[in-house]
Amino acid sequence: MAMLVAGVALAHQLTDGFEAYTLESARRLRALQAPMLDRELALETADGTGTTLGTLRGQVLLVDFIYTRCPTLCQALGATYHRLGEALSSEIASGAVELVSVSFDPSHDTPQALNDYRARFAPGLLQGWIVGRPQDARATRNWLDAFGVVVIPDRYGGFTHNAAVHIVDARRRLVAITDPDDIAAIVRLTRRTLAGNDHVAQN
Numbered sequence: 001m002a003m004l005v006a007g008v009a010l011a012h013q014l015t016d017g018f019e020a021y022t023l024e025s026a027r028r029l030r031a032l033q034a035p036m037l038d039r040e041l042a043l044e045t046a047d048g049t050g051t052t053l054g055t056l057r058g059q060v061l062l063v064d065f066i067y068t069r070c071p072t073l074c075q076a077l078g079a080t081y082h083r084l085g086e087a088l089s090s091e092i093a094s095g096a097v098e099l100v101s102v103s104f105d106p107s108h109d110t111p112q113a114l115n116d117y118r119a120r121f122a123p124g125l126l127q128g129w130i131v132g133r134p135q136d137a138r139a140t141r142n143w144l145d146a147f148g149v150v151v152i153p154d155r156y157g158g159f160t161h162n163a164a165v166h167i168v169d170a171r172r173r174l175v176a177i178t179d180p181d182d183i184a185a186i187v188r189l190t191r192r193t194l195a196g197n198d199h200v201a202q203n
Contacts, residue, residue, distance in 0.1 A: 030148055037146050037172045042139060043102065043132030046114035053172055056130065058098030059197045060091075060190050061168040064180065065149050065161060067105035068117040073163040077101070078121035080165065080180040085125040087187045092128035096194055099129040104140050104151050104161070106133040147174065170197040 039054025053061075062084065066074040081099050091097040101118070103109035114131040122129060134140040144151060151161040165186050167176040176189045
């Protein structure tokens with residue numbers, strides 16, 4: 001009985017009170033419980049200019065984390081953004097939605113490498129897809145911590161990392177984290193968040 005109680009207690013702790021049943025679920029739950037994001041999080045973009053989370057024009061931001069040398073997850077994320085560019089074309093064209101990819105490998109991901117990554121997947125989205133890098137290791141850590149993203153160097157010079165699309169509203173709150181291959185859910189949640197933004201603006 002004592003072992004059963006101890007096991008239940010451990011499971012309760014590891015799953016955030018049984019609300020999360022995997023490490024990724026726990027990561028997402030913690031991130032969504034965090035306060036409003038720091039609007040001063042800064043990026044150098046693929047065109048060599050600077051921007052911040054607060055000055056990005058989209059009412060809704062779809063944010064992922066990548067490094068351009070990644071042969072697996074980041075290629076899938078690039079394909080996801082291509083599909084989102086098509087599914088949300090009117091919202092992106094109007095400036096209501098902006099796609100944002102943040103590199104956590106700034107020493108290798110030069111503006112040219114970032115531009116090449118974006119152009120490889122969606123050359124027609126140059127005005128609706130911001131690809132950028134933090135300026136240094138500390139700024140990179142600030143971005144990762146803000147979104148609860150875990151990046152671990154692997155044995156081959158690359159990284160193991162979370163693959164997800166993070167939905168941020170007009171107030172720069174993280175409101176949802178979705179699987180990158182669930183395009184229908186991302187589109188639905190994006191439009192729902194836009195509708196919520198409109199409701200707030202009217203009040």
